[in-house]
């Protein structure tokens with residue numbers, strides 16, 4: 001197996017993108033001091049709405065827009081209690097993750113008449129970049145959201161370090177009282193990032209159900225939102241590090257597909273990316289912590 | 298016309314009347330000191346002037362006009378600035394970012410770092426407040442952090458600058474520098490409100506003084522026409538009893554704390570302490586002097602076991618135990634970090650570590666816990682609404698008394714106290730000193746680290762001076778401040 005084949009690299013990008021989009025939302029929340037572990041639920045919800053809207057309208061882009069809008073609304077269920085009412089964000093997020101799982105399964109039966117997996121010829125998927133005239137080997141079979149996600153990494157890094165609102169966002173995350181004392185509207189920023197994270201998870205979901213594949217199946221987010229959470233925790237406030245952590249997952253998943261092709265049992269191949277990613281991320285965290293504790297001793 | 302006025306300000310916190318009809322006025326360019334016991338309501342009053350609390354009654358005026366402050370944002374807009382008792386800085390941002398935040402220079406949609414650095418450098422220059430604009434705040438010493446806070450207020454064009462106990466965290470040298478700065482700033486027409494417990498400072502730098510007691514004004518003075526006794530009287534309603542004359546005593550008995558040739562290195566292998574040897578005998582207070590960062594932290598951590606079982610430290614003849622050696626009572630400097638769990642109740646904090654004695658049949662009987670806590674609160678005259686309020690809500694001095702209550706009732710034979718009277722009022726200070734003397738008279742061996750030389754001179758039988766990780770001199774307790782000061786900066790002989 002040649003890791004440097006274009007098709008392998010393309011597989012890596014495909015697998016990375018939904019995780020990366022969700023993780024960018026999570027990173028933003030972390031920067032502003034909002035503990036957001038509802039990425040998994042929002043990702044699933046976004047994937048579901050994208051399929052429903054695309055199926056109804058026959059337009060993948062309307063599906064994407066619908067997913068973004070619906071997930072922003074969904075994320076308001078986190079920002080409302082957690083930011084405005086200062087409820088425990090963990091409790092709220094756990095509730096939302098369960099809600100997304102139940103609600104998508106329920107609505108799926110209501111709308112499509114059966115559970116499990118839905119796909120149909122009427123369901124419009126996102127176009128490949130190749131069809132849109134992009135002739136770069138790795139990108140030819142990717143959805144347009146793939147370069148968007150990569151671009152967002154750069155945009156976010158620039159935003160956080162170079163702009164006024166980025167600086168204020170970091171300040172809010174570092175010391176809430178101090179931010180208040182210098183006159184920043186703290187809750188405004190925190191509501192804002194939570195909703196933007198919702199939008200990004202909506203995009204992530206749409207990429208998952210209309211980009212990576214063209215179908216919806218129950219629980220299809222399959223822990224990607226949790227991988228995103230872990231990646232965020234280990235990346236601090238650095239989008240560049242976040243990209244690396246997400247790419248690691250992409251590589252592991254693409255590798256898992258290959259292993260399956262090579263005859264590994266499916267369960268093992270399915271589990272592989274999660275095991276590899278978690279092991280590597282934890283290892284990275286431990287070595288970093290160790291180094292830091294030396295510096296402080 | 299006054300630059301800022303508080304008129305008839307009243308503020309309640311539940312049953313506590315923190316401010317009771319207070320009038321206070323500051324003129325342009327005046328340094329106005331506000332003094333009073335712990336819990337007298339000084340911080341509350343300053344918070345009202347900065348829009349952090351809203352008064353229940355009364356009003357705030359600026360240049361004679363009534364203003365309504367709903368938040369610090371309003372206060373900043375009205376030219377008010379505040380340096381908080383607990384700093385409000387962003388550790389991960391640079392000095393310049395910390396200063397300009399909230400009013401950042403922007404150029405073509407982007408943060409203009411160069412302009413920010415320039416503005417900060419210009420301000421530093423103008424007021425003699427040196428700070429590197431591009432340094433990260435998290436790594437700066439306390440004195441510099443405070444400068445950053447002052448610069449922030451000046452950057453926002455504060456015409457009234459409020460400082461709440463700014464000198465509590467400073468070394469004597471830093472304090473002198475701060476006062477020079479305050480005089481420079483006041484000379485440009487800025488009014489300064491200075492909250493402090495140190496009366497010598499009030500007399501040195503203040504123009505006028507307002508004394509608060511239990512939420513009311515109990516005295517207004519002109520600094521040049523008053524003295525410490527008069528102020529103390531207004532503060533606590535009596536005069537201080539002069540400390541008992543020093544007894545010439547030769548402590549006897551085997552040392553309870555002994556340090557032999559202690560060397561401590563940091564992660565990079567740099568020696569922070571080298572070849573330290575001394576002993577503290579029962580009934581003896583040994584003082585530890587030195588400019589900040591001379592190895593005090595490392596020494597205290599070694600002696601208490603917080604640095605692990607370091608070789609060379611012996612308690613009653615046996616090596617120190619790692620973790621927190623139970624044979625040592627420890628009064629840490631960092632009141633809301635090491636010394637207390639700010640979110641937990643007064644009862645939980647004063648009994649922390651003693652729960653085992655109270656436990657019965659695997660449970661902690663609530664009634665017993667509260668009775669014991671109430672007893673401690675009474676004995677150490679801690680003023681708290683109840684033993685169930687979080688200790689973080691107590692005024693600084695009361696939190697400190699709670700720490701002492703816990704540590705001095707541990708029946709440990711060795712007491713290590715770091716800055717035990719930092720931020721406490723003169724009455725409490727007297728009380729803390731009495732408590733330490735009593736512990737000494739009962740046979741405790743006490744190691745007292747303090748940046749206040751007068752405190753060391755009042756209490757210590759001997760004073761060790763640390764300089765660059767070594768004990769460079771040892772003085773008897775009545776050494777002069779000049780002698781000590783010279784040794785502290787390494788001028789031996």
Ligand SMILES: Nc1ncnc2c1ncn2[C@@H]1O[C@H](COP(=O)(O)OP(=O)(O)OP(=O)(O)O)[C@@H](O)[C@H]1O
Pocket residue numbers: 310313314315333334335336337338339340341342680681690691692693694695720722
């Ligand atoms: N947020 C609050 N909630 C409840 N009580 C409070 C609060 N802030 C202050 N108090 C109470 O109000 C009284 C005045 O407190 P304040 O902090 O103003 O005193 P202080 O004069 O600044 O004391 P110190 O010198 O110890 O700092 C105290 O009894 C304190 O316990």
Ligand SMILES: [Mg+2]
Pocket residue numbers: 339340341382461692693
């Ligand atoms: Mg105070």
